[in-house]
Amino acid sequence: MNASRTVYVIAIAAVALAGVFGAAYLLKMPPFSDDPGHIEANEVCKSLGPTSQAVxxxxxxxxxxxxxxFNDDVSVRVDNHDDSYRSDCFVSAGGRQLLGARTQMMRDxxxxxxxxxxxxxxxxERNxxxxxxxxxxGVASSSVAAVFLPCASAGNIPGGQYNLSVVIHLEEAGKAENTETRAGLIELAKSAATLAHDRAKCDISLS
Known part of the structure; x- marks a missing residue:
């Protein structure tokens, strides 16, 4: 292939490639999507509570x-005398863990x-x-939100009353302000706690 033909082929390839990227941009296909942070609702950890609220x-x-x-692991109680309820949800992207959510049953x-x-x-930053x-x-910061919720009344499990401890830990934050991030973490903690209270068959009412 002579030099002029080589240049011609390269030029055609460049035009074709530009056309592909141009179409992707116009159609909002990756990496030009308007919604790069899209979260698939059906993949979200069930232990975080109602899907729309969690998303x-x-x-x-x-x-x-x-x-x-999303990776969700849940261990349920066998009966009212069991204290083994626990759930762990991990959210990752690009090989990095972004958020962890743990709910566990523990003594009050x-x-x-x-x-x-x-x-x-x-x-x-504990302070x-x-x-x-x-x-x-419950307590919260811009990286953590946690709830300590009454669950099993004294007399069901040896040791007295048992609660549900829910801790949401944000390991890598987005671009939102700290106040907005804190509010989002609180919503996740409350949502996960409410769901766990039902799943764990708690006998102490939330009202």
Missing amino acids: DALRSVLPEESSYS EPTQSWIDGEVAQVAG QLRPFSAEVR
Whole structure:
């Protein structure tokens, strides 16, 4: 193939490639999509609560990625005398873990003891944790939201009353302001806690 023909072929290929990218841009196909942070509702961890609510909250806290991976692992109680309820949800993208959500059943204890043992270890800046509701034992920052919810009344499980500890840990944040991120994490924690309270067959009412 002579030099002029080679140049001609390269030029044709370049024009064709430009056409492909131009069409992708006009049709809003990746990587030119208007919604790079799209979250597939059917892939979201069920342990995070109602899907639409969880998706909205996740969008407000996660960084924008072309796709997300969800891993949900739930262990249910065998009966009312069992304290083994636990769920773990992990959200990742591009080989990086972005968010983790853990719910576990544990013996009731003073709020500060629970914060020290279950929340502070993932909170980073511990002094950023603030209560977010007068009705719920919960604290949050721009990277963590946690709820300590009554579940099994004393007498069902040896050791007294048992609660559900829900901790949402954001490992990599999106572009939202800290206040918006904190609000999104709180919504996730409350949603996951409400679902877990039902799934764990708790006998202590939330009302």
